[in-house]
Amino acid sequence: MGMEHLSIDPLTELRRRRSAKWRTFPEDVLPLPVAEMDFPLAEPVAKVLREAIDRSDTGYAAPTPDLAEAVRNYAWRSWRWGIGDGCIRTVADVGIGIVEVLRRIVGAGDRVVISPPVYEPFSWWVREVGAHVVEAPLAEGPGGWRLDLDALERAFSAGATAYLLCNPHNPMGLVHGRDDLKALADLADKYGVHVLSDEIHAPLVLPGAEFVPFLSVSDEARRRGFAFLSASKGWNLAGLKAAAVITADPAPKRYVDRLPPHSLYRTGHLGVLATVAAFNDSGPWLADVMDTLDHNRRLLDDLLTELLPAVRYRMPQAGFLAWLDFRALGWGDDPSAHILDAARVALNAGHRYGTSGNGWARLNFGCSPQTLTEAITRIAAAS
Numbered sequence: 001m002g003m004e005h006l007s008i009d010p011l012t013e014l015r016r017r018r019s020a021k022w023r024t025f026p027e028d029v030l031p032l033p034v035a036e037m038d039f040p041l042a043e044p045v046a047k048v049l050r051e052a053i054d055r056s057d058t059g060y061a062a063p064t065p066d067l068a069e070a071v072r073n074y075a076w077r078s079w080r081w082g083i084g085d086g087c088i089r090t091v092a093d094v095g096i097g098i099v100e101v102l103r104r105i106v107g108a109g110d111r112v113v114i115s116p117p118v119y120e121p122f123s124w125w126v127r128e129v130g131a132h133v134v135e136a137p138l139a140e141g142p143g144g145w146r147l148d149l150d151a152l153e154r155a156f157s158a159g160a161t162a163y164l165l166c167n168p169h170n171p172m173g174l175v176h177g178r179d180d181l182k183a184l185a186d187l188a189d190k191y192g193v194h195v196l197s198d199e200i201h202a203p204l205v206l207p208g209a210e211f212v213p214f215l216s217v218s219d220e221a222r223r224r225g226f227a228f229l230s231a232s233k234g235w236n237l238a239g240l241k242a243a244a245v246i247t248a249d250p251a252p253k254r255y256v257d258r259l260p261p262h263s264l265y266r267t268g269h270l271g272v273l274a275t276v277a278a279f280n281d282s283g284p285w286l287a288d289v290m291d292t293l294d295h296n297r298r299l300l301d302d303l304l305t306e307l308l309p310a311v312r313y314r315m316p317q318a319g320f321l322a323w324l325d326f327r328a329l330g331w332g333d334d335p336s337a338h339i340l341d342a343a344r345v346a347l348n349a350g351h352r353y354g355t356s357g358n359g360w361a362r363l364n365f366g367c368s369p370q371t372l373t374e375a376i377t378r379i380a381a382a383s
Contacts, residue, residue, distance in 0.1 A: 006039055006288045008368040014038055019239060025346050030375050033336075033348040035170075037236045037320060037366030039292070042285035045235060048277040049270060061090070061242070061269040070279040071229060071244045078203070081213045089245045089256050092266045093238075094200045094228040095121055097245045100263065101226055102129045102162065104255040105194050110161040115147060116354025117323070119170040119198070126164070134160060137356050138169070144314055145172055147180045149187065156191035163188060165197040167214055168205060171353055171362040172323035173316020175209040178217055185214070185221035194252070195225045200243075201319040203234030203286060206294050209317035215248040222248040226256070231278035233319070234286060242271030293320050296365040296372055303373060307380035320366030323350075327359035329383055336361040342382035345375045 021034035068088035075081040091097035108130040114122045126133045136155040139148035168175045197214035205211040230243035247253040297315045312325035326335035336347040350360030
């Protein structure tokens with residue numbers, strides 16, 4: 001287990017951090033919403049950043065092939081996914097990459113489909129480009145959540161320009177299976193829909209699940225698809241601003257080639273350096289993080305079973321986010337408000353992920369087992 005390797009700072013030390021997770025709430029609140037992890041930086045990443053600071057090397061990102069090479073090598077090592085030459089474009093972050101591609105493919109009033117409950121900014125990005133959000137919610141069956149292919153076909157056939165795929169799917173850590181992704185690609189091809197696949201959580205797919213890159217599943221997927229990958233979630237680099245847009249066919253590549261040539265300079269130079277170090281040299285650190293997350297998702301299951309048996313929880317297959325159903329406790333559409341007030345634990349409000357999230361909340365377990373235990377103990381005491 002990686003628990004011995006990852007020495008997680010105590011809360012007193014973590015509270016010295018100046019990022020959003022640590023500056024949004026008062027000191028007496030355990031902050032478990034913002035998708036930042038509490039783990040120390042991977043040493044190869046810290047080293048490259050320290051060396052840059054020592055050189056006073058904080059200028060513009062340089063147009064080098066380093067980031068594309070790092071992404072290509074990582075994708076091949078991790079998933080046997082071969083990405084072609086010239087098919088990787090650097091952007092500032094996944095959100096900006098998706099917005100910039102959407103600007104090229106949708107017009108005002110076009111329809112863009114999403115599958116709630118899904119990462120809240122998906123709907124912001126669609127509205128930012130003047131398009132309409134159409135919901136094709138995930139289906140929840142006895143085996144868990146999955147894409148609702150019938151709902152997607154209804155939405156696509158009614159006239160949609162694009163679909164935002166979350167792969168793995170945030171907030172519930174769902175890893176989409178190959179068959180569902182192939183079926184999605186077939187529908188997209190049939191109805192002429194572009195698929196933008198946000199694969200930011202892909203490096204964090206936990207034991208027992210297998211990540212399938214959307215562009216790897218079929219010719220149809222390659223013809224209709226764009227993938228977006230970053231080290232920001234896996235290695236906790238969200239503030240450093242570097243990501244990649246990936247294509248695998250000349251048709252989608254033409255849109256990416258039309259991104260403004262100066263978009264590279266919106267990328268953080270330190271972000272590029274850190275991303276290259278993450279993908280190339282920080283695998284052992286990531287393995288320790290995965291051990292810790294695997295341990296924590298099980299610990300959360302044990303804690304809820306013992307202390308809050310009315311809360312429904314399905315262990316995520318990826319990432320460090322848990323999607324919790326508090327409806328049986330009668331804490332209303334936004335249980336996170338009651339939890340913040342009564343337990344001094346901050347979670348994300350489930351209703352922000354779509355109406356199907358009413359009564360749910362999202363918890364970040366990318367923390368120490370002690371913090372996680374304390375959080376569930378506090379919430380149980382408030383019930």
